[in-house]
Amino acid sequence: MQKPLRIGQILYTNVLPVYFYFDQERFEDRIDFIRQVPATLNLAMSRGEIDLGPISSFSYAEHASQYVALSDLSVSAKGRVGSLFLFSKKPIEQLNGTKIALTNTSATTVNLLKIILRKFYDYEISYVTQEPVLDRMLLDAEAALLIGDDAILAMRKKGDLHVYDLGELWHRFTGYSMTFAIWAVRKQVLAEHSALLEEVHASFLTSKEMTRKNPGPLIDYVSTHYGGDKEEWTRYFQGLQHDFGDEQRIGLEYYYRCAAELGLLPAPATVDIWQAGGRQTNTTLTR
Known part of the structure; x- marks a missing residue:
């Protein structure tokens, strides 16, 4: 029997739009969720203890040869983040x-x-x-x-x-947006879980879009479990971006260049994007 796909989840509210409407029952014993803070998820991913999940974008750069990024998923903001x-x-x-x-x-x-x-x-x-x-x-x-x-x-x-x-x-x-987390996948699991990965990716995107269209239930949930008023949480989620398109990519690429310039990274990273159908696109760093 194939091992379950091990999926990380950051223990912060900023990723909830991608998980809130995720249909876990649909996948039964085919996936396992592992919930940890970002630094712990980064380490678990690098050790092969999880297969995919939202890791720090800095950690992605440190292990870029081992990972690909799922298309159209991130935790980003252009301006105020609120957390x-x-x-x-x-x-x-x-x-x-x-x-x-x-x-x-x-x-x-x-x-x-x-x-x-x-x-x-x-x-x-x-x-x-x-x-x-x-x-x-x-x-x-x-x-x-x-x-x-x-x-x-x-x-x-x-x-x-x-x-x-x-x-x-x-x-x-x-003047750029900033991407704080990317949903990354270990390259070695792509072939083994390719079909399942497509289903999981589609479910993440569906949850993101459902939350965007109807944020009310999410706002009710976080205000109940984390305190604060609903207006505060509404402003918070409105300020976050969970897409990963050209705008987010350009800002992240510049961040990688700055990190390399200061010796925080050995070199700027290249982001490989995995898309439905198993396609991968490669981006080069420009400014």
């Missing part, structure tokens, strides 16, 4: 030479912060990685980076801290 925040005791203009605490749950966003502060502000920063608990992070640091639901919850009790949305900062300096 990627730098919380600071002082204005960002005064952070040069300070210490900043980074969440241990992220790969893409921690490197995005390093790019923004080094390339666009020309700052020298000392970084330390910690558990995502804002009060503890700020005990010995001037600022702290949180992502996902940790950031959303911290924002509600930020007090007099200065708060900066990394999606806004990136867009201000570059």
Whole structure:
């Protein structure tokens, strides 16, 4: 009997539109969902412990020779994201030479912060990685980076801290959208699960479109389970993009170039896109 397709799911609300209407019963014992924070999913994917899932776009670049990206699926934003925040005791203009605490749950966003502060502000920063608990992070640091639901919850009790949305900062300096996660597939599972992969991909796209057309049930769900009012969550999901077209790809390619320029990646990555029918398209990095 063929082994189930192991599918990762980020433990954050930002991926819920792609999963909310996903028909799990249809696949019965053909798939297994593995739910973890981004950094843990990145590691599991690189070890072959999951077959596909939304991994940090930075992690995709680190393992580009092993992965392909599913077409038309991502977590992206052009401007404000609403869940990627730098919380600071002082204005960002005064952070040069300070210490900043980074969440241990992220790969893409921690490197995005390093790019923004080094390339666009020309700052020298000392970084330390910690558990995502804002009060503890700020005990010995001037600022702290949180992502996902940790950031959303911290924002509600930020007090007099200065708060900066990394999606806004990136867009201000570059004009580009930013892609934080890509649904990637390990190349070695493509042949073994090709037919099933097409079904799963189609179901993800269906869920995304159903949520886009009728977001009400999703908004009700997250406001019940995560608190906050419905208007807050509606604005949040409206600001997110779950597509992966030319606009998202160009912004991500530029991010990879910046990361390579600063030595965060050995070289800019090439994104291979898997589409229905098993076709793959290859993109080269341009600006």
